[in-house]
Amino acid sequence: MTDQKQVKRAHIAMFSIAAYGHVNPSLEVIRELVARGHRVTYAIPPRLKEEVAATGAEPVPYRTTLPSPDSDPSAWGTTLLDNVEPFLDDAIQALPQLIEAYQGDEPDLVLHDITSYPARVLAHRWGVPAISLSPNLVAWDGYEEEVAEPMWAEPRATERGRAYYAKFTDWLAENGITQHPDPFVGRPARSIVLIPKALQPHADRVDETVHSFVGACQGDRTAQGGWERPANAERVLLVSLGSSFTKQPDFYRECVKAFGGLPGWHVVLQVGKHVTADELGEVPDNVEVHHWVPQLAILREADAFITHAGAGGSQEGLATATPMVAVPQAVDQFGNADTLQGLGVARHVPVDQADAATLRAAVLALVADPEVGRRLTAVQREMAAEGGTRRAGDLIEAALPAG
8 A cells, every 4th residue: 555644745637527427436536535635626517516526626617518417318329420529529629628727737647537538638738647547348458359440440431430530630639649549548558447357348358557447436425315225125126227328218117017016125216317207107105216316325225236237337236246137228338237147146138128027037036046146245355355445546646756
């Protein structure tokens, strides 16, 4: 562990986007750095500045053009270019704002989310170290050949795809960076990975001189509120598709059908902001419906978890040793679902197969299988050994410039 008495108190600047799945994983690390006496600024759109301020960091607000976390998921489009172009456009318009905000107050070290392209440009301009705080999987040896190149083959061949790469390359060059956009985005010089190694595909092929897995950095989350298990609940099930891909009334109705009135079971159903309780029809007394819940507090009491298998929910399920039924909706969730199933702690149920009978059978089978419990306990123990928030703080302090 770093000797904190010998560490220079520094200005550390964190950069992220206004998305819960990208901000939440970093918050306990930021809180830890503040507790160690560092001055931490955190560049974030105003929407999430209160969450940032609660850690003791100083929010540095900037205007964003990305869709709001509460936007309909269709705002992101349907193709790969639909998904990536907004991040580049947002980076280009955000960079001048951030240059001005930090003028005369340049940090000693930059921390950044994987989506924060301006942070890497700023670190280059300032000549300070940069560390990626990755909230999900990282590239392994062979990732480009196995995943990226096949995924990008078709978009690269289009006029739109070529224009995207030209725009990205020109923007980097204007800021003194000659690196190709692909490694600029996907191959940081240094990375702290805020997921357990158990969730990383091909973990044996990840360069751990670059990527350090620290596992869950969750904190106690008491500020989010608590949750008490009802006295008559023999089993508790949490159903949540996270914060983005929640416009799924048909899926929620199947969950109510599967577990509503099931003897001994109590269900907590989070439906997000795009679905109302009225859309679910008649809801039995053993099902409580909410737009938002203190997920970790419930998982500490839960016997099963139906999840979209986002990186945050997946590791919370592992950290609390909760059997999971993974019903992925988008992006990395499909891979996470397969990884969880491969660990023997979950079932991957595609959304088009997630009817009431399938969901009920999957949950009951997982809860009844003692081997699932043993595997969850083993993963939970491995995660604890990865060091979490304290190790993340040590690694960041070790990267601070001397003097």
